[in-house]
Amino acid sequence: MRKLSQGPGAHFRKFLQDWSIPRQIAGASLRDKAAESQTSRDLRPRLEEADRVGTSICPFCAVGCSQLIYAKDGVPIHIEGDPRSPVNQGTLCPKGGGTLGLLLSPKRVTDVLYRAPRSDKWEKKPLEWAMDRIAERVKRTRDETFVEKLPDGRTVNHTLGLGSLGGATMDNEENYLIKKLFGGGLGMLNIENQARI
Amino acid sequence: MALWDLENSDCIVIMGSNMAENHPIAFRFVVEAKRRGATIIHVDPRFTRTSALADLHAPLRSGSDIAFLGGIIHHILENDLWFKEWAMAYSNIAHIIEDSYRGSEDQDGIFSGFDSDAGTYDEKSWQYEDKTVPSSIAEHRASSREGEQGDYRSMSKGPPHLDETLQHPFCVYQIMRRHFARYTPEMVESVTGCPKDTFLKVADALARNSGRERTGAFCYAVGWTHHSVGVQIIRACSIIQGLLGNIGRPGGGIMALRGHVSIQGSTDIPTLYNMLPTYLPQPNAFHDHMSLSAYLKVETPPTGWWNNFPKYMVSLLKAWYGADATPGNDFGYDHLPKLTGDVSQEPMTLCMVDGIVKGQFILGQNPMVGAVNTDMVERGLGRLDWLVVRDMAMIETADFWKNGRLIEKGELTPADIDTEVFFLPCAMPGEKDGTVTNTSRLVQWHDHVCEAPGDCRSDLWFIYHLGRRLKGLYETSTETRDAAIKALTWDYPLKGERREPDAETVLKEINGYTVADRTQVAKYQDLKDDGSTACGGWMYCGIYPEAGKNMARSRRPDTPGGKGAAHLDWAFAWPSNRRTLYNRASADPAGKPWSERKKLIWWDDGAGKWDGDDVPDFVETKRPDMRPDWATQPTGMDALGGDKPFIMEADGYCQLFVPTGLKDGPLPMHYEPLESPVRNPMHGQQHNPTAKIWARPGNELHPPEDPLHPYVFTTYRLTELHCGGISTRIMPHTAELQPEAFVEVSPELAGELGIQHLGWTVLSTSRASIEVRAMVTQRVRPFTIAGRTVHQVGMPWVFGRLGYNPGAVANALLAITGDANTSIHSTKAVTCGLRAGRLTEAERHPGPPQAAE
Numbered sequence A: 001m002r003k004l005s006q007g008p009g010a011h012f013r014k015f016l017q018d019w020s021i022p023r024q025i026a027g028a029s030l031r032d033k034a035a036e037s038q039t040s041r042d043l044r045p046r047l048e049e050a051d052r053v054g055t056s057i058c059p060f061c062a063v064g065c066s067q068l069i070y071a072k073d074g075v076p077i078h079i080e081g082d083p084r085s086p087v088n089q090g091t092l093c094p095k096g097g098g099t100l101g102l103l104l105s106p107k108r109v110t111d112v113l114y115r116a117p118r119s120d121k122w123e124k125k126p127l128e129w130a131m132d133r134i135a136e137r138v139k140r141t142r143d144e145t146f147v148e149k150l151p152d153g154r155t156v157n158h159t160l161g162l163g164s165l166g167g168a169t170m171d172n173e174e175n176y177l178i179k180k181l182f183g184g185g186l187g188m189l190n191i192e193n194q195a196r197i
Numbered sequence B: 001m002a003l004w005d006l007e008n009s010d011c012i013v014i015m016g017s018n019m020a021e022n023h024p025i026a027f028r029f030v031v032e033a034k035r036r037g038a039t040i041i042h043v044d045p046r047f048t049r050t051s052a053l054a055d056l057h058a059p060l061r062s063g064s065d066i067a068f069l070g071g072i073i074h075h076i077l078e079n080d081l082w083f084k085e086w087a088m089a090y091s092n093i094a095h096i097i098e099d100s101y102r103g104s105e106d107q108d109g110i111f112s113g114f115d116s117d118a119g120t121y122d123e124k125s126w127q128y129e130d131k132t133v134p135s136s137i138a139e140h141r142a143s144s145r146e147g148e149q150g151d152y153r154s155m156s157k158g159p160p161h162l163d164e165t166l167q168h169p170f171c172v173y174q175i176m177r178r179h180f181a182r183y184t185p186e187m188v189e190s191v192t193g194c195p196k197d198t199f200l201k202v203a204d205a206l207a208r209n210s211g212r213e214r215t216g217a218f219c220y221a222v223g224w225t226h227h228s229v230g231v232q233i234i235r236a237c238s239i240i241q242g243l244l245g246n247i248g249r250p251g252g253g254i255m256a257l258r259g260h261v262s263i264q265g266s267t268d269i270p271t272l273y274n275m276l277p278t279y280l281p282q283p284n285a286f287h288d289h290m291s292l293s294a295y296l297k298v299e300t301p302p303t304g305w306w307n308n309f310p311k312y313m314v315s316l317l318k319a320w321y322g323a324d325a326t327p328g329n330d331f332g333y334d335h336l337p338k339l340t341g342d343v344s345q346e347p348m349t350l351c352m353v354d355g356i357v358k359g360q361f362i363l364g365q366n367p368m369v370g371a372v373n374t375d376m377v378e379r380g381l382g383r384l385d386w387l388v389v390r391d392m393a394m395i396e397t398a399d400f401w402k403n404g405r406l407i408e409k410g411e412l413t414p415a416d417i418d419t420e421v422f423f424l425p426c427a428m429p430g431e432k433d434g435t436v437t438n439t440s441r442l443v444q445w446h447d448h449v450c451e452a453p454g455d456c457r458s459d460l461w462f463i464y465h466l467g468r469r470l471k472g473l474y475e476t477s478t479e480t481r482d483a484a485i486k487a488l489t490w491d492y493p494l495k496g497e498r499r500e501p502d503a504e505t506v507l508k509e510i511n512g513y514t515v516a517d518r519t520q521v522a523k524y525q526d527l528k529d530d531g532s533t534a535c536g537g538w539m540y541c542g543i544y545p546e547a548g549k550n551m552a553r554s555r556r557p558d559t560p561g562g563k564g565a566a567h568l569d570w571a572f573a574w575p576s577n578r579r580t581l582y583n584r585a586s587a588d589p590a591g592k593p594w595s596e597r598k599k600l601i602w603w604d605d606g607a608g609k610w611d612g613d614d615v616p617d618f619v620e621t622k623r624p625d626m627r628p629d630w631a632t633q634p635t636g637m638d639a640l641g642g643d644k645p646f647i648m649e650a651d652g653y654c655q656l657f658v659p660t661g662l663k664d665g666p667l668p669m670h671y672e673p674l675e676s677p678v679r680n681p682m683h684g685q686q687h688n689p690t691a692k693i694w695a696r697p698g699n700e701l702h703p704p705e706d707p708l709h710p711y712v713f714t715t716y717r718l719t720e721l722h723c724g725g726i727s728t729r730i731m732p733h734t735a736e737l738q739p740e741a742f743v744e745v746s747p748e749l750a751g752e753l754g755i756q757h758l759g760w761t762v763l764s765t766s767r768a769s770i771e772v773r774a775m776v777t778q779r780v781r782p783f784t785i786a787g788r789t790v791h792q793v794g795m796p797w798v799f800g801r802l803g804y805n806p807g808a809v810a811n812a813l814l815a816i817t818g819d820a821n822t823s824i825h826s827t828k829a830v831t832c833g834l835r836a837g838r839l840t841e842a843e844r845h846p847g848p849p850q851a852a853e
């Protein structure tokens, strides 16, 4: 059991242990041994607890700074610039440096929300329910608005009734599948993102 | 050029960008260049941190960039400061243009070929003599009329006509001298407000730092693109760099500083309406695109690298439609939807308002903050049948029906809005893996480190599982209209409990593979047009060249002083892992570097190939002295000699004068912004006659010299807050650092209007009025334009109603308009009214429309 109080002798012994002057007199270096104390001995590198690290790219601007993401028990605990990157050599700007605050922001929404027509509130919904319903709505709108041929007989095979906006914040693989499914599969033309220039 | 190559510049002009604040880490290369002795210049309406770190700040009125750059061109030409050996060999300065060409200087601001009813140009009179020049990006034709393509085969029949004495009145040199004759330093001062002496220092610094031994670079951002003449501003810059020989060489070039993390990737592999992956044109019902063979015939330039176009197109169709894509059915070409007009974001918004778009996905974008004319966007959202929003936190675009501007104004209530809204939370980097492409084409892989919380999923997950469901819903259909979704290849391995699709498999498909044995294609030179190869994006070919080799994952930087420090083993730069495009121009026509100091690649005669510090942007074994055999009517690269670096152009020359590919003229011309406090001081044509204007109630433009809206208004970002999205507004540190929106006003204007520093002001346009506190600062100065004082104000556009630091939405003030070439809106130079005080009750809560009238 931990002692609830320590006698004056214990304090004195700790003081003597941490007192650096005798060690300095004995010739220890001011930069390490002579400066040591119980407090400094108890300091741990903040990443010691990480059980995983991965390379990432800063999610904000197109400079493309590399980051290292450290995680513990599946939760990110620290994000810093990757010193190996010739782009940023370990540095990050205030946005990149604050990335952990994005991943862990209390304002992140982690549920699917649904607003019925004319309703004045959000409702939580299961993800699978929402995916099924979105697929049905896409199919219905597509089937109602699809044009195979113009009045003069030219084949167009398109729908102008569906639109998609966004992409510049996403991965290339994601953009590829969006363009492939929406354009190549469904015949959508209104596909746009922030990259219009 | 690579970002780090800026270190090698001897002069860097930053214009249309506040690089130190908005691309801070890239700016460290500018600082390094300065340390090595380079001259740094910032041309900008405001004095920012970029200006503070520059050697010279040249102020100019927003929207007058072409007058400034045209002045530099004039200065270079009239003082004979251009790099003659480079420009004579590599640019089209000596090309002879059709004698039917008439410059805009002769026609009060309009070039020959203008159809004033249609508001479009016909490019016939802009062509090289006796030729019809195909555009390097086929979609960018001025005319969208059928049968207008002309005889591109003329390019195979002989070299373009040149006058190397530069005396021919229709050679590009003489045309340019006439065109830019009026861009004198005095005119520059009068149009831009930049003092003549300051302007001349910029022009001299650039010219002095160019030539064999020295190179200069330009850096720009959306301060150049978000105009009705955005493309032509960049064109003016390319003319300067083409005259000075600053292309394809170390430290030379034009650096586009783009916004979002993968905005370059989403241009290359475009979620854009007018292109298929890696710059192949989306078929158009009003071009000769009715069959694959017709499409390939009109879109394939006979000469130059783009002659390989059919290989890329057929390989894409194979990647998308797999076994269903056969020569017998045009490889599934008819599955591709055909365009019938501009459906970019601006008209898309109006199509929502008009009930044409009924269902909308919004995937990581927040148009209620980031798009112009917020009230119009909100009206459009409220007329949709359904809306799917995917983001990391609640955004203004998703809860518009509850808290939008129109609700706040009392114009609508939630019960008036029929839109069914789905909000799906998304996974963030670190919670998914994949590649993003940075502003200098560097494609970098990022790892999946943690699982995303709750129902947050990657967009890859969302799109894959939506596609899987839709394929299921259409499985039994026998309708031809459903053939595309049925044929679409959609088998990607799924990982883990959440059944996350494997991003590497998607990247492998983008890279391409041979169909028979599904081995990876190593390089795009191996792609075929017979259906034996599949490739989702030819320019990315080589990123995954063999099984187990993901080049985007490569993480070996060069050591200091290493081979050219091109960092060829750090990730992958498209195309072919090349870091500097057109780097053949870094050597002289004979293949020798222009100087030891600026060497990059060179011809190694012993080895019989190009070698150097970068991957050569040329046919590896083509000798510098190779010349086309015109008797054989050569095609493709055989039509380009060994001294023609610009291989994506049909004749291999850098285009100072553009015969095809621009919708608003072969040379840049100063037009006033669509809204301007002054009449065009240079000619009668006030604004770009081909700009896109959608005039309708709620989207009216202010006339020139409008007394109600006398001030120039511009928008910009802040270091701590990233664009219109919610990300940095829900991050504690960044939100705290920028707690509130503001408008920057000069002390002179503040004095005139009685505005106090930190006091309230009302900014107004015909679209909206907003209230915001004033930052009275000398960073903004009044300009003298054509003898009159013109005030400019500016405001960050990165605030919104949500997050830790709510603030007024600057974009609410702006109108929906489009650049002629790109359809991008004008955000950098419009006009506004300004007063001290707050919104009146009638402005704040006008109520339903009838009550407001």
Ligand code: SF4
Pocket: A058, A059, A060, A061, A062, A063, A064, A065, A088, A091, A092, A093, A094, A095, A096, A097, B023, B024, B025, B026
């Ligand atoms: S750290 Fe800053 S400069 Fe680097 S990518 Fe992120 S936002 Fe851009």
